Amino acid sequence: MTTEVWLRCHDVERYLGEDESRVHALRGVSLELAAGTVHAVVGPSGCGKSTLLYVLGLLDRPDAGWMEIDGSPIAQLHDDELAQKRNEALGFIFQFHFLMEDFTAQENVMIPMRRLGRLSEHEMLDRAASLLDGVGLGAKLKRASRHLSGGEQQRVAIARALANDPRVILADEPTGNLDTENSHRAFELLQKIVQERNKALLLVTHNPLIAELCDWVHTMEDGRIVGTHSRMANSSSAIV
C-alpha cells in the first residue's frame, strides 16, 4: 500500500539578504510529508528552520529546487495562484498565535473560509463552531480573541489552521509560548487531528520533549538537514 505524499520538496535552495549580508539559508533541502505523519524540524537558532517553513508554506520562493503540493508542482505558479494554494491546501500555526485581536474566536476561524468563498455565512459559522468545539472552545465562540488565555488562543489558531480542511499544517513553534501543560495539550490535539483527518504536520520546535513525540525528526544545521530520525522505525538516517 502506498502512502499519499501531501508535500514534497527536493534540493531547495534559498539565499537571504544581499551583497555582503547574503546568507545561504537553505542548502539543498529535500523532504516529503506523507499523510497522517507528524514531522519536527529541530536545530539551533539561525539554522534555517523558519526559512524552510516559509518556503514550504509558499510565503517565500526558493531560489532553486523543486516543490509540489498534493501532486501539483508550484514552481510556475503566479503570486495569486500561490495565495490560492495557501488558502486551500495549507494551514499555518504561529508561535504567537497571530490572531485578529478584535475578532471573536469564531470570526478568526472564519477568515480563511471567507477567502475560499465556498460556504455561505451560515455554513461558515457552523463549521467554525464545530472546529472550535473540537479544540475545546465550544463555549467561547463569541469571545474576542484578546480576552482568551494563551493556551486558548493557540487552540483557536489550530482551529483556524483547519478551517479549509488543508492537506498540510505548518507550525512555527506552536508550543513555544505555552507552559508545559498547555504545550502537551496543544501537541496532543494536533497529533490527534493529523491521525484522525489524515493530514501532514510539520512543526518547527526547540522543545525536545515535543520533538520526541513526532513521527519524524529532522535536524538542521547551516541550512541543511543533517539527520532524520523516525520514531516509528526507531532508526536514523542522514540525508545529506
Next chain:
Amino acid sequence: MIPPLYIALRFLNHRKRAFVLSLCGVVLGVAFFICIQAQTQGFADHFIESTVGSSGALVVNSRVQFRGNNLPVGPSGSFSSASYSERRFLEGISNAPEIMRVARQFPDVVSSSKVLRGRLSARAGFESATVDLFGIDPQLHFQTTDLGRQLIAGSAADFRSNPNSVIVGSRLAESLQLQTGSVIQLLAPGGEYRRFPIVAIARSGVGAVDGVRIYSHTRVAQTLLNKPYAASMILFKLRDPERAPALGRQFAALFEHEAESWQEREEGNLQLFLTLRMSAAITVALVILLAGFGIFNVLTMSVLSKVKEIAILRSMGYRRGDISSIFLWQGAMIAAAGAALGCTLGALLTWGVSLIPIQVRGLLYADHFLVAWDWRHYLWATLLALIAVFIASYVPARRAAGMQPVATLRGSSA
C-alpha cells in the same frame, strides 16, 4: 459580503476616532464646496436672469454696411468674420417689422420688441440726471421682457392706457426722489423740458439698468429723441438664452444688422462672476485636499498598525489585491459617507445662508444672500471628494499590498 469589505469594516470599527476625524474633513470640505458654489452661482444667476429679463437675450442693433459689397455670408451660409472687420454701422433700424416677422420663423425666438433708445436729460424738482430712454410698444415689450414683473409700484395697465406716461427705474426714482403719481421732466429737442406723469416704478435688480432707465411709448421717444426711425434696437426673448450667441451670428448675417447676445453684452460681469466662482472652488477644493491628507495619514497609520494582521491574512491565502482592497474600501467608505453627509450638510448650510439678510445695492439688488440650487454642485463636490480620497487611499493600499508577510512573521519568530 466580499472578504476585503468585511475586514475593512472591522478595521474601521476598530479605529473609530481616526475614522470620525477623517470623515469630518470630507464632510466639511464637501459641504463648504456646495454652499460656496451655491452662493456664487446664486448671485450670477440672479444677475443673468435680471439682465436677460430687462434687456433681452439677444439684441439686434444698427444696420451694418460692408465695404466693396463683401458679403459676410460664406458659400455654405456661414458668417465670415474676415469681412466683418470691414464694416460701417448705420444708425437705426428702418425695417424693424420685417426683421421681427422673419425672426419669428426661428424656433428659438419666443417674441421680440422694437425699442427706440437714446440718452437725454431728466429733471425732477431740483434734481437732474442723464437717463436712458426706452421708447417701446408696451404690448410687445411686456411679452418680450420681464418688465411687467419688475414693477414694484404702479401698474402696467396705466402705462398702456396713457401714451404720455413713463415708467422709471427704481434707483433713478430714488435719486430723483420720485414716486408713482409724480412728474418727471424730459428735455425735448427744442431745449424745453416736457412733463410726463410716472405711472409705475420698475426694479430689474441690475444697478446699471435701474439707475438710468425710463420707459415711454415709442411715439413719445421718437419726438423726444428727434429720430426719423421708430426703432434703434430689437430685443428678442429666446426659448434657450444659451443659444443667443449662435442665433446672433445667424441674425447678423441674415439681416445685415449688428446682433449682440447677452453673453457678449455682459462679458465683463460674467467674467467677474466666473473668476469669483473659480476662486471659491479652488479655495474649497483645498479643504477637500487637506481632508485627503488627513485620510492619507489615517490610512498610513492604519497600515503600519495592521502589519501583523496583513501578514496573518497573507498567510491565510489572501492575495495582494485583497490586502490593497481592504484599505481602498476603507477610503471608499469614508468618501461615500463623507459625500452623503457633506451633501446633506451642504444643503442645510445653503438653506441657512439663503436666510441671512444683506443689503446689496450695487451691481445687483438683493435683500438676502442669493443661492442657486444646482445638482451639479453636489455632483462636483462628490467627485472631488471621491478623487481626493482615492488618491489618499491608493498609496497606503499599495504599500500594504507590497508588504512581505515573511518579514513580519520572521520578526516575531523566536
